[in-house]
Amino acid sequence: MAEHxxxxxxxxxxxxxxxxLAGLAMLGPFSINAYLPSFKDMAAxxxxxxxxLQLTISIYFAAFAFMSLWHGAISDALGRRTVVLAGxxxxxxASLGCALATRIEQLWVLRALQGCSAGxxxxxxxxxxxxxxxxxxxxxxxxxxxxxxxxxPAVAPLVGGALxxxxxxxxxxxxxxxxxxxxxxxxxxxxxxxxxxAARQPFKARALAAGYAELLRDRAFMVWACAYALMFGAxxxxxxxxxxxxxxxxxxxxxxxxxxxxxxxxGLIGGSALAGRYAVRWSGNKTLGxxxxxxxxxxxxxxxxxxxxxxxxxxxxxxxxxFNLGMSLAIPTLTMRxxxxxxxxxxxxxxxxxxxxxxxxxxxxxxxxPLAWGSPLSLAIAxxxxxxxxxxxxxxxxxxxxxxxx
Numbered sequence: 001m002a003e004h005x006x007x008x009x010x011x012x013x014x015x016x017x018x019x020x021l022a023g024l025a026m027l028g029p030f031s032i033n034a035y036l037p038s039f040k041d042m043a044a045x046x047x048x049x050x051x052x053l054q055l056t057i058s059i060y061f062a063a064f065a066f067m068s069l070w071h072g073a074i075s076d077a078l079g080r081r082t083v084v085l086a087g088x089x090x091x092x093x094a095s096l097g098c099a100l101a102t103r104i105e106q107l108w109v110l111r112a113l114q115g116c117s118a119g120x121x122x123x124x125x126x127x128x129x130x131x132x133x134x135x136x137x138x139x140x141x142x143x144x145x146x147x148x149x150x151x152x153p154a155v156a157p158l159v160g161g162a163l164x165x166x167x168x169x170x171x172x173x174x175x176x177x178x179x180x181x182x183x184x185x186x187x188x189x190x191x192x193x194x195x196x197x198a199a200r201q202p203f204k205a206r207a208l209a210a211g212y213a214e215l216l217r218d219r220a221f222m223v224w225a226c227a228y229a230l231m232f233g234a235x236x237x238x239x240x241x242x243x244x245x246x247x248x249x250x251x252x253x254x255x256x257x258x259x260x261x262x263x264x265x266x267g268l269i270g271g272s273a274l275a276g277r278y279a280v281r282w283s284g285n286k287t288l289g290x291x292x293x294x295x296x297x298x299x300x301x302x303x304x305x306x307x308x309x310x311x312x313x314x315x316x317x318x319x320x321x322x323f324n325l326g327m328s329l330a331i332p333t334l335t336m337r338x339x340x341x342x343x344x345x346x347x348x349x350x351x352x353x354x355x356x357x358x359x360x361x362x363x364x365x366x367x368x369x370p371l372a373w374g375s376p377l378s379l380a381i382a383x384x385x386x387x388x389x390x391x392x393x394x395x396x397x398x399x400x401x402x403x404x405x406x
Contacts, residue, residue: 014132016190018141021128022148023183024084024121027091028064029152030176031118032057033261034160036243038169045169048104056104056111058365063115065358071123072351073211077203080124080131081193087120088184095177099170114176119354121183126350130339131194139284140276142332147272153239154265157257201345211348220400224338225353227393229360231295231327231334233368234386235264238320240365241373249376250313263317267324275329284333285398291333292391294326299384306377316376323383337397 035042039053075083094113101107129141163171201207215221238245242260246252252259271294275287282290302319335353342349372382 013190014141017128017132017192018144019148020183020186020191021121021125021145023186024125025145025149026152027118027176027180027183028122029149030156030159030179031060031114033153033156033239034163034176035169035172036157037161037257038164038172041164041169046101046104046107052104056107058362059108060111060115060118061358061362061365063112064119065355065362067116068119068123068354068358069212069351071120072127072346073201073208073348074203075124075127075195076201076211076345076348079193079195079197079200080128081187081191084121084124084187084191085184087117088180088187090117092177092180092184095173095180099173099177119358121187123350123354126335126339126353127346128191128194130336130346138336139287139332142335143272143275143328146328146331147269147276149268151265151269153268154258154261157261161257201348211345212352215342215345215349215352218341220397221338221341221349221352222356223393223397223400224334224341225356227390227397228331228334228338228353229357230386230390230393231330232357233360233364234295234299234383234390235320235324235327236361237364237369237372237379237382237386239264240361240369241379244373245316245376245379246313250316252313259313259317260320263321264324267321268328271325271328272331274325275332284337287333288330288394291326291330292394294329295323295387296391298322298326299380299387302380303377303384306375306380309376319380319383323387334394 039050042053043049071083071087091114094110094117097110098107098114101110125145126142129138129145132138133141159175160172163175201211238260242257246256246260250259271291278287298319301322302316305315305319338353339346339349368382372378
């Protein structure tokens with residue numbers, strides 16, 4: 001099928017669409033971070049332990065990763081809006097079910113349903129951005145989405161903690177249901193269909209298999225996708241280690257998660273603002289060079305602090321702010337570079353991108369984070385190794401020469 005061009009901007013409400021796409025992206029972090037402050041209460045009410053509750057995160061990630069392979073392919077066949085609306089409807093029902101759960105086994109099943117549906121908006125949102133814009137304009141819109149999305153990791157545990165204190169853990173899942181229902185209404189009313197019928201791919205087993213095989217054989221696409229996952233992992237290993245890192249190593253309390261998520265959010269927003277401001281002035285190569293330079297400085301600083309071991313949490317969490325500043329500066333370019341490798345299958349490409357990232361997050365959660373959280377230095381070494389691998393992947397992908405250099 002021939003590549004379709006961007007939807008004319010004059011026919012779209014770009015500000016409204018950007019807000020909707022950011023809201024869809026926020027659903028994932030809220031699904032993970034909002035109920036973390038409720039673990040103690042949930043363990044008591046459901047007569048279970050932290051290990052069983054931790055499994056609700058692993059199950060969510062596994063379901064999210066699996067379904068992320070399908071959301072984009074289905075949207076390539078049926079259109080973007082239909083799949084987003086179906087995902088939000090299922091997520092709303094699953095969240096209501098979580099609020100009513102009386103056994104941990106019920107919560108496992110319902111969290112799997114949340115994971116299956118939460119990724120629809122994130123996957124398809126990336127494809128929508130690329131449907132609407134090319135080159136620098138696509139990077140600018142993606143940076144705006146990331147900037148707004150960056151609020152979620154900090155806001156989610158604060159909202160969840162407030163709801164836990166005021167009403168208990170069930171209120172957190174009721175909030176997630178209301179959030180999804182509100183996004184459903186916004187998509188239904190304000191998000192146009194950005195994939196023309198003539199540009200859609202047939203949803204057939206043979207066509208899907210051929211599409212995935214084409215993407216997996218595309219070395220440039222896969223290396224760009226791995227670069228994103230590795231780079232994000234250098235930050236996410238701290239998120240998954242947050243209880244140990246903050247409470248055990250830094251001596252903070254249960255209400256002090258803002259020490260990690262606050263700087264992380266500030267960095268994400270600051271880097272995204274820079275990416276949007278300089279999307280037209282800087283080429284993709286220049287943007288990536290400067291972004292990885294910032295991350296290099298943050299990584300070296302982090303290692304030095306952990307070796308010196310000064311007292312005070314601020315020394316350690318400063319890394320997260322600076323690293324996320326560079327990371328969010330790089331995200332729009334990395335995302336668009338990968339999708340530009342597969343112009344006729346952007347939805348499927350976005351699915352595979354998210355599958356690679358989420359699958360790697362699951363590996364970090366199950367293996368790498370527990371191995372690394374023994375000390376601040378071991379965490380810093382793990383993050384540095386992930387960043388270094390990401391940088392090497394970017395160099396390799398650039399040498400393959402498949403992505404445009406704008």
